[in-house]
Amino acid sequence: MLLEMKGVEKRFGGVVALRGGALEVRPGEVHLVMGENGAGKSTMMKIIAGMYQRDGGDMRWRGESVHFANPVEAARVGIAMVHQESLLAPHLSVAENIFLGREIQGRFGMIDRAAMMEKARRLIGEHKFPLQAEWRVDRLSPAGKQLVEICRAIQNGTSLLIFDEPTSSLSEAETHEVFKIVRTLRDRGTGVIYITHRMEELRSIGDRVTVLRDGETVHSEAMATLTTASMIRYMVGREVAALYHREPVPPGAEMLRVHNFCAPPSVRDVSLSVRAGEIVGLAGLIGAGRTELCRAIFGLDPAAHGGLWIEEKPARIRSPRDAVNAGLALIPEDRQKTGLARELPISWNVTMAGLDAISPFGVLRRQREGAITAAEIERLRIRCDTGAQKAGRLSGGNQQKVVISKWISRGARVFLFDEPTRGIDIGAKVEVFEVMDKLARNGAAILMVSSELPELLQVADRILVMRQGRIAGELPGRTTQEEIMRLATLESPETQLQ
């Protein structure tokens, strides 16, 4: 046995994040840790990796009781972790981040930059990651940062490697590469702990599963004998349909039209239209220009140009303020960076976009704010004590839910959802889809970017596929993953993450 945890506890003030964490990891196995948003997965991993210290319980490493005071101590015995939130140094290069804290030294103890660049290049090239060693990290997309974290974690002899949702922002191709890395490590005898909310990944990667619910380990079993239905039951504690099915609504007026729309260099000559009641999917590989298109429509790209109509009237959108006034909402991809006020309460985050809507004169604002927050916490099952907690203290998935509810409580007419279910647990995904369906039924138009093809197929009325900045084709909602991939990859994609 590599790692054994029993009865592990962790409290943050009054919040009990973990109260009975148990886990056993053997060398050469891929161990999935599953559970709803806020179940305590990341907390448990951070205890293993020495970022947090446990308040109680036992943790053994190769049979001996251990206490890691910091990540360096955990690294010393061979534990590395790829974090859910990027912990990279934003102003440094990709190569510098990969070797941060263990820079290669040349003669006289000077840092050997050339050697570091060279080694980083080799590492990136070996896995065909669309990165350049000299790029600055703060200019990378979430996917790019994730790949840098992975390079950082896999570079030296590790006995236990923890992946906390490594693929949540990655495309198919990159996900396959990560799987390849995981399998290679496993075959070399490394123990791997893997966390994901993507159901379709589980079977192809996991050997064993441990399920956490409300801070407690409730089950552990070999993947081969565990059915998907019982896995979900252990996680959620109730029956949940793994599949969502949406009844389309007859489309109404045209709510959004873009014509020959360009946002150099990522978006070229895009024309599309979304009608009231429609959910239109936007598929494509990373770097195909989907996020850039949404950002440009929302007024975030000053260089964007082309025709734009909202509710059949020509619109001039030069800033997000114009966009909001025109009835647009953008649920951004990088919610850690742009969507959330981490230091402010959940209630402020949920209602901030809609404060005017709540009360133009500020009267009754507090009361309404409380009521709206409570309703949203209930609807999306946001795991917290009260709406007064700081949003930045929530678990990763619960932060995502806060950003989503912030925009839906505002009452926009055209929604641009960029990877809306990223990092969100299985129970809440269905809630998010139901919210989208309800918006559409009430006459909103929705454009939804998603790399989760099974989800696009469940939710979208039709699917536009982007490739290299252009619309490569349109498919009906009832198409197949293969058809989408065929359109998305017709030529070799010049994927760029910067």
Ligand SMILES: Nc1ncnc2c1ncn2[C@@H]1O[C@H](COP(=O)(O)OP(=O)(O)OP(=O)(O)O)[C@@H](O)[C@H]1O
């Ligand atoms: N630093 C902190 N301060 C206060 N509360 C925290 C802190 N870190 C985690 N928590 C709380 O502990 C609980 C468990 O959080 P954790 O991040 O471990 O969940 P998770 O299972 O990783 O969820 P997700 O799937 O959303 O990433 C949550 O209720 C969270 O709000």
Ligand SMILES: [Mg+2]
């Ligand atoms: Mg987490």
